[in-house]
Amino acid sequence: MSKNTGKSALTPKPRKRVKRQVENDAFGAMVRRMVRAYGRRVGNGDVEALVGLTALVSDVDTAVRVAVVGLYDFGYSWADIAVRLGVSKQAVQMRYGSSSAERGGIDERIRSAGLDVTVGTLVRVFADHFPGSSPRPSACPKCGYRYPDDKSECPTMSVVRPQLYRRRTENPAALEDLLTGEQFESLIKPKSVRTNRFTVRTGRSAPCPEPVIEPSLLDLLNGKDTTP
Structure with a gap:
Protein backbone atom coordinates (compact mmCIF):
# COMPACT_ATOMS: atom_id res chain seq x y z
CA MET A 1 0.00 0.00 0.00
CA SER A 2 1.22 3.45 -0.86
CA LYS A 3 1.81 5.98 1.81
CA ASN A 4 -1.02 8.41 2.40
CA THR A 5 -0.17 11.50 0.40
CA GLY A 6 -3.18 13.62 1.44
CA LYS A 7 -2.46 17.23 2.33
CA SER A 8 -2.49 17.71 6.09
CA ALA A 9 -3.77 21.25 5.71
CA LEU A 10 -6.98 19.92 4.13
CA THR A 11 -7.47 17.13 6.67
CA PRO A 12 -9.64 18.26 9.58
CA LYS A 13 -8.00 17.83 12.96
CA PRO A 14 -9.91 16.04 15.72
CA ARG A 15 -11.72 18.49 17.99
CA LYS A 16 -10.28 18.88 21.45
CA ARG A 17 -12.70 17.68 24.09
CA VAL A 18 -13.96 20.51 26.24
CA LYS A 19 -14.19 19.75 29.93
CA ARG A 20 -17.81 19.72 31.01
CA GLN A 21 -18.65 22.22 33.74
CA VAL A 22 -21.45 21.48 36.16
CA GLU A 23 -23.66 24.50 36.83
CA VAL A 92 -17.09 40.84 55.49
CA GLN A 93 -13.73 42.59 55.62
CA MET A 94 -13.21 41.77 59.29
CA ARG A 95 -14.20 38.14 58.91
CA TYR A 96 -12.56 37.20 55.61
CA GLY A 97 -9.83 39.81 55.11
CA SER A 98 -6.27 38.55 54.97
CA SER A 99 -4.59 41.19 57.12
CA SER A 100 -4.87 41.73 60.86
CA ALA A 101 -6.36 45.15 60.16
CA GLU A 102 -9.20 43.52 58.22
CA ARG A 103 -9.78 40.37 60.28
CA GLY A 104 -9.65 39.49 63.94
CA GLY A 105 -9.25 43.04 65.25
CA ILE A 106 -11.23 44.65 68.03
CA ASP A 107 -14.84 45.26 67.02
CA GLU A 108 -15.33 48.76 65.59
CA ARG A 109 -18.28 49.37 67.95
CA ILE A 110 -15.92 49.01 70.91
CA ARG A 111 -13.07 51.02 69.44
CA SER A 112 -15.26 53.91 68.34
CA ALA A 113 -17.08 54.15 71.70
CA GLY A 114 -13.89 53.92 73.75
CA LEU A 115 -14.40 54.41 77.47
CA ASP A 116 -17.94 55.68 76.84
CA VAL A 117 -19.15 52.28 75.65
CA THR A 118 -22.58 51.39 77.05
CA VAL A 119 -23.68 48.12 78.57
CA GLY A 120 -26.13 47.67 75.70
CA THR A 121 -23.28 47.86 73.17
CA LEU A 122 -21.19 45.43 75.20
CA VAL A 123 -24.10 42.97 75.28
CA ARG A 124 -24.65 43.17 71.51
CA VAL A 125 -20.96 42.71 70.74
CA PHE A 126 -20.75 39.83 73.22
CA ALA A 127 -23.70 38.08 71.55
CA ASP A 128 -22.33 38.65 68.03
CA HIS A 129 -18.86 37.25 68.83
CA PHE A 130 -20.11 34.42 71.06
CA PRO A 131 -18.63 31.16 69.68
CA GLY A 132 -21.30 28.76 70.93
CA SER A 133 -20.44 25.33 72.27
CA SER A 134 -22.02 22.55 70.19
CA PRO A 135 -20.71 22.14 67.60
CA ARG A 136 -17.86 24.52 68.30
CA PRO A 137 -16.92 26.56 65.19
CA SER A 138 -13.32 26.88 64.01
CA ALA A 139 -13.55 30.67 63.83
CA CYS A 140 -15.44 33.54 65.42
CA PRO A 141 -18.88 33.80 63.76
CA LYS A 142 -18.56 37.60 63.62
CA CYS A 143 -14.95 38.61 62.88
CA GLY A 144 -13.56 35.34 61.50
CA TYR A 145 -10.70 35.03 64.02
CA ARG A 146 -9.33 31.48 63.82
CA TYR A 147 -9.37 29.92 67.30
CA PRO A 148 -6.11 28.32 68.49
CA ASP A 149 -6.37 24.85 70.02
CA ASP A 150 -6.25 26.19 73.57
CA LYS A 151 -8.63 29.13 73.13
CA SER A 152 -12.26 29.66 72.18
CA GLU A 153 -12.49 33.43 72.11
CA CYS A 154 -11.53 36.11 69.62
CA PRO A 155 -9.68 39.29 70.70
CA THR A 156 -12.95 41.22 70.85
CA MET A 157 -14.56 38.67 73.17
CA SER A 158 -11.53 38.67 75.48
CA VAL A 159 -12.00 42.45 75.86
CA VAL A 160 -15.79 42.52 76.13
CA ARG A 161 -16.29 39.59 78.52
CA PRO A 162 -14.55 41.07 81.61
CA GLN A 163 -15.97 44.52 80.93
CA LEU A 164 -19.52 43.22 80.61
CA TYR A 165 -19.17 40.96 83.65
CA ARG A 166 -18.08 43.88 85.83
CA ARG A 167 -20.91 46.11 84.57
CA ARG A 168 -23.65 43.45 84.35
CA THR A 169 -25.72 45.02 87.15
CA GLU A 170 -25.92 48.43 85.42
CA ASN A 171 -28.45 47.27 82.83
CA PRO A 172 -29.76 43.78 83.67
CA ALA A 173 -32.66 44.21 81.23
CA ALA A 174 -30.21 44.35 78.30
CA LEU A 175 -28.67 41.04 79.34
CA GLU A 176 -32.08 39.41 79.73
CA ASP A 177 -33.43 40.70 76.41
CA LEU A 178 -30.38 40.19 74.17
CA LEU A 179 -28.55 37.13 75.52
CA THR A 180 -29.61 33.51 75.16
CA GLY A 181 -29.48 31.18 78.15
CA GLU A 182 -26.19 29.69 76.96
CA GLN A 183 -24.64 33.13 76.44
CA PHE A 184 -25.78 34.34 79.86
CA GLU A 185 -24.35 31.24 81.58
CA SER A 186 -21.07 31.68 79.71
CA LEU A 187 -20.86 35.27 80.96
CA ILE A 188 -21.64 34.39 84.59
CA LYS A 189 -19.62 31.13 84.68
CA PRO A 190 -16.93 31.60 82.02
CA LYS A 191 -14.40 29.13 83.45
CA SER A 192 -16.73 26.12 83.51
CA VAL A 193 -18.03 26.79 80.01
CA ARG A 194 -14.58 27.22 78.49
CA THR A 195 -13.34 24.09 80.28
CA ASN A 196 -16.23 22.07 78.80
CA ARG A 197 -15.43 23.34 75.29
CA PHE A 198 -11.76 22.37 75.68
CA THR A 199 -12.70 18.89 76.87
CA VAL A 200 -15.12 18.31 73.97
CA ARG A 201 -12.63 19.47 71.37
CA THR A 202 -9.48 17.68 72.60
CA GLY A 203 -11.06 14.62 74.24
CA ARG A 204 -9.03 15.15 77.43
CA SER A 205 -9.29 17.09 80.64
CA ALA A 206 -8.43 20.75 80.47
CA PRO A 207 -5.14 21.72 82.11
CA CYS A 208 -5.14 23.86 85.21
CA PRO A 209 -4.86 27.39 83.78
CA GLU A 210 -2.28 29.84 85.04
CA PRO A 211 -3.54 33.12 86.49
CA VAL A 212 -4.22 35.54 83.66
CA ILE A 213 -4.47 39.30 84.03
CA GLU A 214 -7.28 40.44 81.77
CA PRO A 215 -6.31 43.57 79.77
CA SER A 216 -8.39 46.64 80.41
CA LEU A 217 -10.26 48.37 77.62
CA LEU A 218 -8.02 51.42 78.05
CA ASP A 219 -4.87 49.30 77.61
CA LEU A 220 -6.17 47.76 74.37
CA LEU A 221 -7.34 51.06 72.93
CA ASN A 222 -3.91 52.55 73.63
CA GLY A 223 -2.18 49.57 72.05
CA LYS A 224 -0.50 48.51 75.31
CA ASP A 225 0.93 44.99 75.31
CA THR A 226 -0.38 43.13 78.38
CA THR A 227 1.06 39.73 77.47
CA PRO A 228 2.95 38.31 80.50
Missing part, protein backbone atom coordinates in the same frame (compact mmCIF):
# COMPACT_ATOMS: atom_id res chain seq x y z
CA ASN A 24 -23.12 25.77 40.36
CA ASP A 25 -26.85 25.96 41.14
CA ALA A 26 -27.29 22.30 40.23
CA PHE A 27 -24.11 21.38 42.07
CA GLY A 28 -25.25 23.21 45.22
CA ALA A 29 -28.65 21.53 45.07
CA MET A 30 -26.95 18.13 44.83
CA VAL A 31 -24.75 18.89 47.86
CA ARG A 32 -27.79 19.96 49.91
CA ARG A 33 -29.60 16.74 48.98
CA MET A 34 -26.54 14.73 50.04
CA VAL A 35 -26.33 16.52 53.40
CA ARG A 36 -30.04 15.90 54.07
CA ALA A 37 -29.61 12.26 53.11
CA TYR A 38 -26.58 12.05 55.41
CA GLY A 39 -28.72 13.27 58.29
CA ARG A 40 -31.40 10.68 57.56
CA ARG A 41 -28.82 7.89 57.38
CA VAL A 42 -27.33 8.89 60.74
CA GLY A 43 -30.83 9.16 62.19
CA ASN A 44 -31.53 5.55 61.22
CA GLY A 45 -29.32 4.36 64.06
CA ASP A 46 -25.68 5.20 63.30
CA VAL A 47 -24.93 7.17 66.47
CA GLU A 48 -21.15 7.03 65.90
CA ALA A 49 -21.54 8.96 62.62
CA LEU A 50 -23.07 11.91 64.46
CA VAL A 51 -19.58 13.31 65.12
CA GLY A 52 -18.78 13.31 61.42
CA LEU A 53 -22.09 14.97 60.60
CA THR A 54 -21.52 17.85 63.04
CA ALA A 55 -18.01 18.31 61.63
CA LEU A 56 -19.64 19.46 58.39
CA VAL A 57 -20.38 22.79 60.06
CA SER A 58 -16.66 23.56 60.20
CA ASP A 59 -16.18 22.25 56.66
CA VAL A 60 -18.90 24.55 55.32
CA ASP A 61 -17.38 27.51 57.17
CA THR A 62 -14.02 26.75 55.56
CA ALA A 63 -15.62 26.34 52.13
CA VAL A 64 -17.36 29.71 52.41
CA ARG A 65 -14.07 31.32 53.38
CA VAL A 66 -12.31 29.77 50.37
CA ALA A 67 -15.13 31.01 48.09
CA VAL A 68 -15.11 34.56 49.48
CA VAL A 69 -11.33 34.91 49.29
CA GLY A 70 -11.39 33.48 45.77
CA LEU A 71 -14.05 35.97 44.66
CA TYR A 72 -12.08 38.86 46.16
CA ASP A 73 -8.89 37.72 44.42
CA PHE A 74 -10.91 37.34 41.20
CA GLY A 75 -11.76 41.03 41.32
CA TYR A 76 -15.02 41.41 43.25
CA SER A 77 -15.01 44.10 45.94
CA TRP A 78 -15.89 43.53 49.60
CA ALA A 79 -19.06 45.55 48.93
CA ASP A 80 -20.07 43.18 46.09
CA ILE A 81 -19.58 40.17 48.35
CA ALA A 82 -21.31 41.82 51.32
CA VAL A 83 -24.48 42.43 49.27
CA ARG A 84 -24.72 38.70 48.45
CA LEU A 85 -24.18 37.71 52.07
CA GLY A 86 -26.64 40.28 53.39
CA VAL A 87 -24.15 41.89 55.77
CA SER A 88 -22.12 45.08 55.86
CA LYS A 89 -18.88 45.59 53.96
CA GLN A 90 -17.03 46.04 57.24
CA ALA A 91 -18.31 42.70 58.57
